[in-house]
Amino acid sequence: MLKSNRVSITLLTELYLKQEIISCIYSHIGLSSNLNNNLIGVKSTPSNKKKIYSFTYVPDYITIVVFNSIKWTEKIFPSVNGYAISIDDNLSVDDYLRQKNKKQRENINRALNRLETCFNVHYKMFQKNIEEEEYFFLMRHLKAMTIKRFEQRNQKSDSLTNWDKILSTSLALMKEGKASLFVIYDKDLPIAISFNYIYSKLLFGYISSYNIDYYKFSLGHLIIYKLFEWCLDNQYAQYDMGWGDLDYKKLWCNNIYSFNHHILYPKYSIIGFLYALKHGNKSKILAFLISKGVNKRFSRVKKKLKGNNRITQKRxxxxxxxxxxxxxxxxxxxxxxxxxxxxxxxxxxxxxxxxxxxxxxxxxxxxxxxxxxxxxxxxxxxxxxxxxxxx
Structure with a gap:
């Protein structure tokens, strides 16, 4: 099948960027079925083109309505897990941690106290209030920190493969209040940065990283701590840490949900059926292998074969x-x-x-x-x- 007849969209990272295409297929995408909660901001006529549409990383908590559903077959396949904090306004971050894990609460509070004791620390959330020069300055730091952090872990970052697109589109989204940058500073030096998408009262953390010279201060946890605090202060319903089967996400989350892979094709299309069968089951199999930890074991074997443990030795x-x-x-x-x-x-x-x-x-x-x-x-x-x- 020709690639021109397929449309692939990563939903939560391209929802704002590909509104016109998405609105040809879906009439509603929202955190609920309430019409006022529709994240699709443009109206298009239903698509009559005989294309196959692939929507990856679709959270199962999102409500989706297919435009002109009688013309489409929609197949939904389970993918990887996502990790989120569903927010209770009656709890502070400290109360939440006390209920989750008392020992971890003590460790995180110790790291926070020591960071603020040792350095001239301040925190800032940038959204509509960011200038172009400052945006590019912070994004350069975020990219550099991400590269070093993944080199430390001997892994590759999926977000860096799309970096040019993220960099060229995110400033406009921030100006519109649809994205944000959260920064932890040591004086004027950014030492931890998180880039996030904003969907109504959902904060979706997409890329976060920190300066590995500050490794002892648990900056990865402190980013989550401060963003959780910001969500509470601004009456957000959920802070989503996205995909990635990592221990720190499991420690913080109170909602483990499923990402799904949605494939839509014209009714009675044999080509569409075969495409969905192949690519949907591929997502399903990969999700199963990840759930069994196969990817982690494979990563450990790769590290041993390469004999690459430079960062650990240095530390x-x-x-x-x-x-x-x-x-x-x-x-x-x-x-x-x-x-x-x-x-x-x-x-x-x-x-x-x-x-x-x-x-x-x-x-x-x-x-x-x-x-x-x-x-x-x-x-x-x-x-x-x-x-x-x-x-």
Whole structure:
């Protein structure tokens, strides 16, 4: 079958971008059947073209009505799981975490307190209030952080394959209030960013990443914490973390739902039937394999075959040793972020997390006699002991 006779749409990431095509097939897409809740903003005449329409990643909680249904056959196939937080206005984020997992609540609150203690942190949600220059600045950071984060995990990011399209279309959506960027800053430096789509009172988190130098501070969890808080403050009904069978999503969610693959073709079309049979069952089989963890086992085997564990080795290449003040009184302080030093931003941040010092109060010392670097804050000091096999 010719590709020109097929139309493929990823629903929640292209709903605003392909309204005219979608509205030829569906008369209603919404969080409920209420006519005022219709996310289709344009009206088109029903499609009479003999095409096959494939809609992937369709959440099962969305209400969909087929335009002129007597002319179409719609087949629905289960796909991967999605993870969301259905929001109860009577609960704070802290109350929610207390009910979910008391230990995890303590860990997340500790990470949040330490982040705000150690750095000059502030948070900002950009929507209609963003300028073009700032948009491209933040998106450059988001892309760079995503690349490094996935390199750390030895994985590929699906969102980066569509990056040019996301970059060229999302500013206009933000100006219309249909998308947003949430940012955590250390002073003026973005250290965690989340790009989200907005559908009525649903926040759909599409791409999130963080600066891996701040790894100890659990920024992935803190993004969810702050976005959940924002949803509560703005009376949103749901915060959807999307697909991706990851432990942190399972920890936060209270609603595991199914994404489905919808395939529509003209009534009595043999070609359409065969297409749906092939591609629909492919989605079904892949979803089954993912549910059984086959993809994770395959990923682990690939890592072992490549022998690629660079990031883990790098993180384990040093340790801290506690010192007394007399051990560095005569040493001269140097800038801990000076270039060509072995003391990376990651090491400095790990020291801050451990000691709960303020970043602006930390000095670095170097002893030529002992060939030793020392980090010192107002309350604590640590020598940095490198593993020579990795240094």
């Amino acid at each position: 384990l290449s040093y340790k801290f040793k506690k010192l007394t003040p007399t051990q560095f009184e005569q040493l001269k302080g140097i800038d801990p972020l000076q270039k060509n030093l072995h003391i990376t931003k990651q090491i400095l941040n790990d020291f801050l997390f451990l000691t709960q010092e303020r970043s602006s109060n930390v000095l670095l010392y170097y002893s030529q006699i002992e060939n030793l670097y020392i980090l010192k804050g107002k309350k604590e000091a640590r020598a940095i002991l490198f593993n020579q096999s990795n240094h």
